[in-house]
Amino acid sequence: MIKLVAIDTDGTLLNSKNKILPSTKQVIKDSLDKGIKIVLCSGRPIAGLRPYMDELGISGPNQYVVTLNGAIVRNADNHILAQDLVDNETYRKLTEFARENNVPFNIVDPDSKIITADHDIDYIELLQAWENHAGMLVRQPDELPADFEISKGCFVSTDPEVLNKIEPKVREQFGGDLYIVRADDYFLEVLHPNVSKGNGLINLGNKIGIKTEKMMALGDSGNDISMFEIVGQAVAMGNGSLEAKNAADYVTASNDEDGIAQAFQKFVLDN
Numbered sequence: 001m002i003k004l005v006a007i008d009t010d011g012t013l014l015n016s017k018n019k020i021l022p023s024t025k026q027v028i029k030d031s032l033d034k035g036i037k038i039v040l041c042s043g044r045p046i047a048g049l050r051p052y053m054d055e056l057g058i059s060g061p062n063q064y065v066v067t068l069n070g071a072i073v074r075n076a077d078n079h080i081l082a083q084d085l086v087d088n089e090t091y092r093k094l095t096e097f098a099r100e101n102n103v104p105f106n107i108v109d110p111d112s113k114i115i116t117a118d119h120d121i122d123y124i125e126l127l128q129a130w131e132n133h134a135g136m137l138v139r140q141p142d143e144l145p146a147d148f149e150i151s152k153g154c155f156v157s158t159d160p161e162v163l164n165k166i167e168p169k170v171r172e173q174f175g176g177d178l179y180i181v182r183a184d185d186y187f188l189e190v191l192h193p194n195v196s197k198g199n200g201l202i203n204l205g206n207k208i209g210i211k212t213e214k215m216m217a218l219g220d221s222g223n224d225i226s227m228f229e230i231v232g233q234a235v236a237m238g239n240g241s242l243e244a245k246n247a248a249d250y251v252t253a254s255n256d257e258d259g260i261a262q263a264f265q266k267f268v269l270d271n
Helices: 009-013 022-033 046-056 088-100 123-131 160-174 197-208 222-228 242-247 259-269
Strands: 004-007 037-041 064-067 072-075 080-083 105-108 114-116 136-138 152-156 179-184 187-191 215-219 233-236
Touching: 004 009, 004 197, 004 259, 009 046, 009 215, 022 037, 022 046, 022 259, 037 046, 037 197, 046 064, 064 197, 072 197, 080 197, 088 105, 088 152, 088 160, 114 123, 123 136, 123 152, 152 160, 160 179, 160 187, 179 222, 197 215, 197 222, 215 222, 215 259, 222 233, 222 242, 233 242, 233 259
Parallel strands: 004 037, 004 215, 037 064, 114 136, 215 233
Antiparallel strands: 064 072, 072 080, 105 114, 105 152, 152 187, 179 187
8 A cells, every 4th residue: 555655846746837737636635635645756945845735735744845856855844854965065066167167057055045156147047946936146155154065956058958968077077976867958956976856755764654665656757767766656657758657667647637646546546
């Protein structure tokens, strides 16, 4: 029996219009009523997930959220249960690398603030701040505390080819020290080496006494595969990438076609 369902946000929980389908809301309500934990497991910071948690009724000290691709695990009352942050020295190296290679770069701090050293801010960075209900600050590393740590760094561009070209360089220089994941065409993310959505779920399961084989995960892209590898039931969305679909146990309908509701009925509510 599934006791916890982890749900990616963009492309999974949200449809192509960035809304939660009524059918999704209903199966999540029914699951919560049965005592099943519903955990949003996202690359977004907590500020970018809070509106959806409120909309779905995910609240209180006994509900949970995995943020920033697993860098910070919290309960719904905002108490941090586990976190893995990138140190200040590495943050400085990443900022300098981005400057030398002329690629937009920002970081997200544990309080959801988005910070960039770029004076010419890329449109994707502004969109990122808006979607996550977070401020956008322009700060150089020297303007921040010497012990300042980051939740994640993001190389971004409106042109996917920019990231296609820079990704091998990022992996060559930082791959031995950081977890690097291409979240989608427009984001290349770097995090603490212990971080992944899968490890976030493992940490959460250890804290609350739910084994990963009693979990189901739903996602649509490469950063969801670490969840698929450790849960008992891995479900890819019909709109998902080929990589995600190949890693899943089951492919449901798309995020516009009641895919979440169909997966819940098949694996959670009818069992």
